[in-house]
Amino acid sequence: MSPPPVEDPSDLSVREMYEMFLDAKQLDYTEETLRDYETRLRQFVEWAEDGNEIERMGDITGWQLEQFKPYRQGQDLAPTTMKGQMTALKVWLDYAADIEAVDDMLPYKVNVPTLTQTEETDDTLLEADDAKALIEHYRESQVEYATERHVALELAWFTGARLGALRSLDVGDYQSADQLIWFRHHPDSTPLKKKVDGERPVGLPPETCEVLDVWIKSVRPDKRDGDGRRPLLCSRQGRPSVSTIQNWIYQATLPCVASSCPHGKDPRSCEWTERSKASQCPSSRSPHQVRTGSITWQLNTGLSFEAVGTRVNSDPDTLRRYYDKASDVEKLEQRRRAFVEKLNFESDDS
Known part of the structure; x- marks a missing residue:
C-alpha cells in the first residue's frame, strides 16, 4: 500500500494512519504480533470515528487520549488487556510522530497502566491433572486417537511451544527415530517469534511419537501449503490458520471429553461442544493457557x-x-529437590 497523496501528514485520517502503520510493520512483526496490533488499534480508530471529533491525526490531543482510556476500561477489560491496549496506542503514535503526523510529545501523553506482578500474570492455565486425563482419553480412544485435536494437544503440551511455532511445523521437522521435532524460522510464511533465535530441536515422549506416526501415515490430509511445504498440523485446505489451530485446542480441552461436565450441562445438547463454540466453555483452554500449564x-x-x-x-x-x-508448596518442592541431599547429615563426611 502506497502512502496517501497528502502534503501534510497531519492531515491523514486516523484510519489511513492505522493502515499505513500495519503495512509498514509487516517486515518487523510476526503475523501473530501484527494481528494483535490490528485488533488493539482498531478499537481506537472506531472510537475516534464515532463522534469524538478526530477527523485527522493532527486533531488528536492528550485530553482525547485520556478520554479513550476510561472508555475502554468501561468495557470490563482485564488489567493486562488494558495495558496492551494503551501500549499499542503509544507504539502507533511513536510511528506517527516519526513521520511528523503528530507532535513529538504526543506519544508520551499515553497513560500506560503500571501493573503489579499479580495483575501482570493470568493464572488461568491447563492444569497438569486435567492435561493428563485428556491426553490419556485420546490415547485410549478408538475414535479420537490421532485426530487433529489430539495431535494439536500432544504437541502443545509436550513442547510448550507458542501457537505460531506449532503452525510453522512441517512433516519433515519431525524425526521419529530420534523422537524429536525441529522448530524452524520461515520469515516469509511461518516466522517464529524470536526468528532464527527461535530455532531449536525439542524431544518428545515415545507415546507422542506413536501418535504422530499414526497421524502422518494414516490420518493427516495429503496436502501442501502455498509454498509447496507439507504442514505437520494440516487441514483439508492445507496449512491451517491460527484460528483453526486455536479451535482444535479449545475442542481438545473441553472437560466433558474426559470427565463429567463441571457446569452441569449435557454434552449431547450443550452448544459449547459445537466446533465453533468450544472457546465459550469456561473450562476449555486456549493455546496460551496450554503453554502456561x-x-x-x-x-x-x-x-x-x-x-x-x-x-x-x-x-x-x-x-x-x-x-x-x-503453588508455594510446589515451588518449595522445586528448591528442595536441588538442595535436600546437601542438607542431609548422612552426606557429611565429617
Missing part, C-alpha cells in the same frame, strides 16, 4: 528454568515472572 508442569518435574527456557524458547527470567504458576 505445560511450562509450569515441566518446572514442577524438576527441570531447571534454563532447560525449560531452551525447550519453549523463552528466557528464564520471563518464565519465573509470567509462566511459573506453581
